[in-house]
Amino acid sequence: MTWTLEEVAKHNTASSCWVIIKNQVYDVSEFLSEHPGGTSIILKYAGRDATLAYEPIHPKDALEKNLPSSKHLGPVDSFSASVLKAEKENRQKTKDELRVEEALNQRPPLHRILSLVDMENVARHVLSHKALSYYSSAADDEITMDENARAFSRFFFNARVMRPVSKINVSTTILGYQSSIPLFVSGAALAKLGHPLGEANITRGAAKSKIIQMVSSNASLSYEEIAKAASPSQTLFFQLYKHQDDAIAEKRVRDVEKLGYKAIWLTVDAIVPGNRERDIKSPWVLEEQDGPPKYYTEGEGSADQTNIFGTAGALIVNDDRDMTWERTIPWLRSVTKLPIVIKGIQCVEDAVLAAQAGVNGILISNHGGRQLEYSMPPLEILYRLRRQHPEVFEKMEVYIDGGVRRGTDILKALCLGAKAVGMGRPFLYAQSAYGEIGVIKIVDILKRELSTAMALLGASDITQLTPDMVERVDWQPIQRSKL
Amino acid sequence: MTWTLEEVAKHNTASSCWVIIKNQVYDVSEFLSEHPGGTSIILKYAGRDATLAYEPIHPKDALEKNLPSSKHLGPVDSFSASVLKAEKENRQKTKDELRVEEALNQRPPLHRILSLVDMENVARHVLSHKALSYYSSAADDEITMDENARAFSRFFFNARVMRPVSKINVSTTILGYQSSIPLFVSGAALAKLGHPLGEANITRGAAKSKIIQMVSSNASLSYEEIAKAASPSQTLFFQLYKHQDDAIAEKRVRDVEKLGYKAIWLTVDAIVPGNRERDIKSPWVLEEQDGPPKYYTEGEGSADQTNIFGTAGALIVNDDRDMTWERTIPWLRSVTKLPIVIKGIQCVEDAVLAAQAGVNGILISNHGGRQLEYSMPPLEILYRLRRQHPEVFEKMEVYIDGGVRRGTDILKALCLGAKAVGMGRPFLYAQSAYGEIGVIKIVDILKRELSTAMALLGASDITQLTPDMVERVDWQPIQRSKL
């Protein structure tokens, strides 16, 4: 059975809401209230083709997974398909799309990218406004995001001289798996917003760079697709957003274990959506670029017509908000033999509890400043943990992410006891700017920077790094980026 | 008996000064020297209609209350009334009025207001220069006002994870009265400057938001009018500026008790008018917008022709400047059974004295930075009080106001022991921008922000908040507002 556009167009209300995705018709009426991204964004396309909005933020199989097959009504007829195709081809590009096209043509040659800031600069030009808003946004006034980075600027080196450094080795292991540099990809969602190939760029770049990728439950490619993109010997970790239904969560864990993922990183810092105003406001900015401004009309109530969760916040509406040390860790151990890392430790006390709970590692992280505004910067927590509870570093591996942009940043974290550091946004920016080779490029840059800094610090090997090599200063240094 | 404009016009001197307010003629010759706002502002309208200047800053019954009935000379005649009406209608609008009209038409849709800063941005556009100057001004160089807010930026969270937060409860009580959020309206005067309905917007919005309003003695609506605007079950507190004459003060307290106000908040931080230069200079700015600039002429003396008290400072000229713990608290207890809160505690020592004096609560406040420049920020005092005298929090309720703009601000104060926080300016801005629904909107925003932050901090209920959940950092974080 096929459908005409006219028939579909009749189902343009909340009570009967059909949409077309890649020439297939779906009845999403009952799904509306469950849609993580909110009702209104779907209703905007009720009775119409929603492909353009759907594609960049959903894995291919998202609809199939979430909708009973009875709601999959079948394709549009061939005439309708040709109409949709013509519409798509004739669609007038938005100002933002035209800007992006031009920016893509004017990217600098890759060899002129010297630093992660250079890379981010390119990305900021070529990203759509929506993608940049989603990637770059953080909670509230974006203070924590910036403070994560600023924390690094308060740590100076006590560099040692007259030590042999002709051969520098920056490789290490993470949970026993080899990494060419103490750096991994922190789970970062919706890579397709920035590049049509999405997370696969990162996976393939990581393979070539011999680093490990932690894959988000909420990636715009499914974890099956990403596993498929990986090379045979490549190590992948899985970032678990635990579903409130233990059975569903268990299935997901068993799935990824079967797919060859090597560790479960349980996310605990994103229990509710963060307040990311830049992201929430993004659609309005675009709307006004191409149309007249919207004004308040008397009588408009205070009721919220705003998707307050932003682009992706709602992905977590069904997550477990009642996890505890007592219940959740034993449960997770019971369903998998994989190593467990807690992602999102934000204070010394919880680091100690995690060690007591017997997990294999913790990632000190505040989700890149995207969740709780004024969460303590990870580097500061690492510093306190090292001073107050050095024994914790013996019991499990400790990682941090948030604000890492330079080889010296990595080096400081290592001196203070981190086994490795994660980065999220930089990989999204790199793949958005140049695809897979962008990813390779920034790892190359960081390897060079880290090697240089280690040699100048007087260490030829990561094992030679010690806490006394860094000193937290009592003034606020300049923080400069050439952004 | 009625009056012609010609007759009124003869009384245009300090010795015989008549003015017309809403077509009524008043002889204010003897009142001139008692006018809280100073003599010169009245003389400007001697022999003329003063309605436009009078209305936005006086409660309806202000003249009746302050002037003996013999000075109420009766109405102008009907021809004069029609002349005044025509004049009013034909009056050329000032540049500022025209600007405000346009700004009102260009307010963004209410659902696009995501934060209190967004709301303030709208208010700053739609407020008259005079109103904005009065609302936004603070003492001297406005450093204390800004430092009140900056203090919050020095406190970071030690967020806890793996705690059940699926159900967040942000409600609390203040002096035993329910509040849907640990937030109340701090007494803020002259709401009619910003919106024709004035304080009633706040009262009605508070009712719908289920929060408590502390009503200023100096509101532009009288406390009777505000009580009338309230819903039956709504809780109102009264902010008392104590008259130097105990009998007058007693009458006022008994009045408000009868009107149903539920507590007396005795103001002690505004014993003399603060030096608010932005407010004082406001009339000159307006004058020069519509006319030629004024220059110095040789011979002008140094004698002051300036209303150094600004828009409202003079409201307090008859207040009691000799209050003491020994005399004033017992007196107040003797005239009312209502709970007593001291508003304006500015150091740890006085907080201890207040507890010893047996009051029911203190509001640590420096009047929003409008009074003593370089008064210690309330949050800093709260922090010191918590560390040095934790027992104080057992004896009475402690509140703070000044600089609160985000849910995380409220949360920090609660962690440090505050029972609730007050806000003043944000309510004035909200009602100026959108009236009553503006008020509701900002409470909604703060409820959402507070709930989110509590969940991410690992607390499902206000009682779970503890001082170790915040840490005062030793660097100066970025302070950013998107204003």
Added chain:
Amino acid sequence: MTWTLEEVAKHNTASSCWVIIKNQVYDVSEFLSEHPGGTSIILKYAGRDATLAYEPIHPKDALEKNLPSSKHLGPVDSFSASVLKAEKENRQKTKDELRVEEALNQRPPLHRILSLVDMENVARHVLSHKALSYYSSAADDEITMDENARAFSRFFFNARVMRPVSKINVSTTILGYQSSIPLFVSGAALAKLGHPLGEANITRGAAKSKIIQMVSSNASLSYEEIAKAASPSQTLFFQLYKHQDDAIAEKRVRDVEKLGYKAIWLTVDAIVPGNRERDIKSPWVLEEQDGPPKYYTEGEGSADQTNIFGTAGALIVNDDRDMTWERTIPWLRSVTKLPIVIKGIQCVEDAVLAAQAGVNGILISNHGGRQLEYSMPPLEILYRLRRQHPEVFEKMEVYIDGGVRRGTDILKALCLGAKAVGMGRPFLYAQSAYGEIGVIKIVDILKRELSTAMALLGASDITQLTPDMVERVDWQPIQRSKL
């Protein structure tokens, strides 16, 4: 005997150098090398009329005092006098003079000056470039000058409430002499650069404001002229720059004692000229305003053709650079019965030595940041002195100057133990902007500000001020001035 311009013009070399000042001819050939302002500035006028350059920076009797009468050659003839007069009248004004004329016409009405910053703003417009450069300049990069002021911003008040403050008394004594406010005029030179009446404006304003003036040895009016301008009961102090020749110094001290000066303030912080680049560069800026720019020509050596001492630095070339506690204080005691104050103490240790030396007071001062760059800010020294050596305050009076601009600044210094504070530049700015009433105006402003701040701090009298009322905070507050 009279002279023609032609005859004078022949003496236009260093070996025979004549100049005309107010139609009188002087042979300054032998004086050239002694001229405090350097040789080159005189040679510029050799054989010519120098009146315009001479007048604003020299007391009337300067030439008579410094030149033997034989070198006073007598007047020009009447024809020459008329030529000079015509030249003066026809002289084309410089761009800077034209700018100043316009600025003088556009000064705001005096009653609109609300703060010392407002006053300085006027002065900065009406001052000639040369005068502003001299007044506003400070050592090297002018960091100490700014840090003097910034120091005040680090001290916050612990304000007390519920204290009787209906009557505020801000008067005090300095060395036993009445002052209407704990404020005095710090010695400030060359007031004639800013206003034709020069220091007399300050003297007369001080009389009316009932404050005490400390008169500089280097004023552009002589100390006799200033004594003459004073009212009978007015208190004047004398700021002594001690000549290296004790006899000359003794004569000066005895002179001022006879003239009725009430104390000797011995200057010890200006033993050599400070490096004030803004002042030194001022002539070049003016030169290029009215003419073509100057460029380097190959062959120009490194030999210095620059008056590296600036406008007034050279005034001190003959001062005593070998003063010691052992020698100088006993000598000064031996030549005068007047109280002795050391002006220019810059550390705690020297404050203690001064107390041991038995002087009557010290002025903690770094000469307004005009001498040693990175000299510790006076308020910081006062704070340390109060904590480390409270006994010093019992033995002598302690004053500070540098950076005082607000009533709260004065109040902070008083809380920390200062008997009074001095101000220099603000008086120069005030008299430049409005003459004598400008001086009165700023004292009025400070009285009002101080009274207000004291009431809000909970003190009705200066004796109630205590160190615990201020607290040095550990963060860097905003420092804002509306300049």
Added chain:
Amino acid sequence: MTWTLEEVAKHNTASSCWVIIKNQVYDVSEFLSEHPGGTSIILKYAGRDATLAYEPIHPKDALEKNLPSSKHLGPVDSFSASVLKAEKENRQKTKDELRVEEALNQRPPLHRILSLVDMENVARHVLSHKALSYYSSAADDEITMDENARAFSRFFFNARVMRPVSKINVSTTILGYQSSIPLFVSGAALAKLGHPLGEANITRGAAKSKIIQMVSSNASLSYEEIAKAASPSQTLFFQLYKHQDDAIAEKRVRDVEKLGYKAIWLTVDAIVPGNRERDIKSPWVLEEQDGPPKYYTEGEGSADQTNIFGTAGALIVNDDRDMTWERTIPWLRSVTKLPIVIKGIQCVEDAVLAAQAGVNGILISNHGGRQLEYSMPPLEILYRLRRQHPEVFEKMEVYIDGGVRRGTDILKALCLGAKAVGMGRPFLYAQSAYGEIGVIKIVDILKRELSTAMALLGASDITQLTPDMVERVDWQPIQRSKL
């Protein structure tokens, strides 16, 4: 035998690469891979005249020293020479060259240079983009470079008064050699980039100023040429970049000892090239000034075509990266009797080790911030060393460099125990701006500034300077330069 341009032009590939330098033909095919500046920069000139690029960064004898004589193929023929000459004369100047020519004509008269900042300002205008990029660049985000200077701003003086200072003596000795001021020239490379006479300007200026120059192994004049430029009695030190081949290193040490150099300063802070992005990017900026911008083309790999070492980093590729205290110091003692100074100590621990190793002095330095980003500022290390290990100052001389720009900077370092301070960039800027007399000028300025500051600090001689005369403050002062 002579060559035609046509013949040379055939050798334009990596496998056969000839270049012409000053009309001489060289076969550099085999040398390509050894070229410290990288292969690509030579290949750019393969088969062509490379004189213009070669001259400013190589000592005259560099090619002879590095190339076997068999690869020196002889001159071009006279017709070719005339063609090259004509080409050179007719060559169109680049935009940057034209800009520099104009800037040279518009330099201010030398006597108007009042400070090192003034001098740097001139240099920044007259330097080619390439030279400025090389001189001014520093590691990564150039934070350490700026923090080196900012460190000085945290130290304030406790100035002493009433001390005899009529005669100020700023001279001292360094390793026993007289210096007119406690200042020396720190090794700084490639002076010819800024001025055709190169390092000789500094050498001659140092002679006239009676200060000591430390000559870099990597100067654009050879150390023989510099020794020749020196005056007979002039003291020169040698900055040794130790070759990894001890024999080559030994020869160099013996050479300079014979040439009369008086000490060996062993460089240990530049063991690998620093990451100087400003310098690396410089050629691209110039390229785009005169031509079309370069864009990324799909397919460009991540392989590096960038000379990541910048202008001079590669000078050190053959340096010894395995130096140790145990091996290297005894070896150096064994090959020379000259005093040994370790240049590049960056923490207290290594300063102690150096003293134990028995060297004659240490230069606390992070190479002007050009090597390890976030290396602790030298002044901070000096301060810690003075407090923690005062005995070190008894055992050897301690110097610092990095960020010194004012007489007060020198004075602070001396108070904290430094025997002298070094400066690098300021000498490069001075010689670039005015040649030899520029060098003399800045020493004159610093002598004057230091003398003034010492007098105002209460010290007539360097021996009177003590640690208590400076105080490290706990706030961040303004840091201002008039740059």
